[in-house]
Amino acid sequence: MKGIGVSPGIAIGRAFVIKKNAPATNGIVLKNQVEIVAEIERFDISVVNALAEIDAIKNNSQLMLNDDDIAILETQVELINDPQIREDVVAKIEEEKKTANDAMIEVTAGIVALFESMDDEYMRARSADFQDIGNRILKYINRTGDTNNRSFEPDTIVIADDLTPSDTITLDLNLVTGFATQAGSRTSHAAIIAKSKGLPAVVACGDELMTINHNDFIILDGLSGSVYVNPGEDIISRYSAKSASFRQQAEVLKTVKDKPAITADGKQVTLLANISDADDLAMVHDNGGEGVGLFRTEMLFMDRDTFPDEEEQFEFYKKAVLQAKGKPTVIRTIDIGGDKHLSYFNLPTELNPFLGYRAIRISLDQEGLFIVQLKAILRASAFGSVSIMFPMISNVKEIREAKFILNKAKNELFEAGVAFNNDVKVGIMVEIPSAAVTADILAKEVDFFSIGTNDLCQYTLAVDRMNEKITHLYDPFNPGVLRLILNVIEQGRAHNIHVGMCGEMASDPLATLLLLGMGLEEFSMSAASIPAIKNIIINNSEATAKQVCQQVMAMDSSENVIAYLKEITQ
């Protein structure tokens, strides 16, 4: 079965299934003031007992709580003690003559419903925390005591409908190796805790998860979100090997995470991440990324019925810029067409969509849509370090037109008195051969280049990457492609503008030394790839990289290039 992988790693072990009984109302109507006072007292005593339980967890040295755990417990203390919750419960007891049990159940349900209806995913996920608080107090109201006495065996994988803060904090990490939940999201409490404790975890597996029985043999892949129940020998041996190599690699990469990306002879390199929305940034920070080299904006435009307006776009970009915590964020204007279509935007059927109406060509043609996006990005630039990047540029005229519309957007904001960064940097993706060849001309128009190797390779070699019959011809190590990349980097340096790379090649360990030798100073890739590339940079010198580049550029075929690079990266 499949869910959302929220914390990478492989867990292999036996299932421990936690099933909870939902609290039930008793429908009793209180008869007099004596009963009302008694029920209020019952609630207050339950609160005191629930707080004592949290204190006991806080003071349990065996649990080895970290700062995150303590912060969660402090939040629980404040919620159990919340004057608003007490006020609502007491009102139900006094005015509606309900028992403390029924009043607490109803108040909790109201709060849970309120948070579940919020538009913010993080706030929606908090509804589980309020349910947890409600259950904790109800446990004492009904004197059912602590039913959470769980004794785990080593290599236990916890299976549950959802895990509350109290569940996760009391998991014995010496015995529990991972968990899977039926509900939850990337921002649910269980997901946050799994990441902070480095436990492989999968959430949102759906109802099927609860068909798992106690002691079933489970394999859980926290990266892909796969959960295998009583799998066959082949899957077990495949995942055992995967688990061993993951642990080994994690150990090596953990040591480089917080080190700067500097070669042995002192050359500083910038490692950035490619992201599609603000939530990806947690992983960027976790992997030691220094910012965002490519923020793809298409995600916001897909799977909907209309174009997002300026306000919605602004919120989407601003969230990412704030999450970047002051680190640079390069926002690429919309790159649709080709293989990316929008149901509500009628793109013509084309014989050659990859050579057709797409990316900057659409933006320049649909100025109204373009200016809305530019204004939203400019407004987000007031909240951090933002650059704007135009995709699919093939000539200087397109850059000038795009910059002209950008100035219009700035003027409109200025006249409306809206804050933005007037010095926002402007760059282009270099992914069309004509742009790579004329990099010297284009460099005079922009502040930076970012080389998009996927399309550059496709267009240079005239190979449709999607066509299985010719995928063997798609080859970023083709000398023709390498010469174009080298030209872009050299022209960027000659004209004193910044050059980065945001295509697949930037995350290919085989290409790292070659690109470094060409003079590339900024690599942007998926966050998960950053530690491995950093490891190569730290353990090599720029002098070696230059020699590698010299050797490679003198070779006549990609076979020779690849064989040589494999040999030196062994």
Added chain:
Amino acid sequence: MITKDYIITSAQGMHARPATQLVKLVKGFKSATSLKKGDKTVKLNSLLNILSLSIKGGETVSVIMDGEDEVSAAVIIDDFFTKQLKEL
């Protein structure tokens, strides 16, 4: 009575951790403290009320302090919104 406006500087907005710290902070004041976002005003002594405002990063809120120690409360709350919030 003192009223001050603040732009929320943490990317995550007023999520559970900073909201908890804020509630703990105002418990020490004798003055009544409230938080206003848009047309909604809530008492600052309730974590539930703060979270129910669903305050996002970049949004503006007003803090209202009213009572005998409102001046010292304003100084401490100012420090929270301008310095501590970024770290939480």
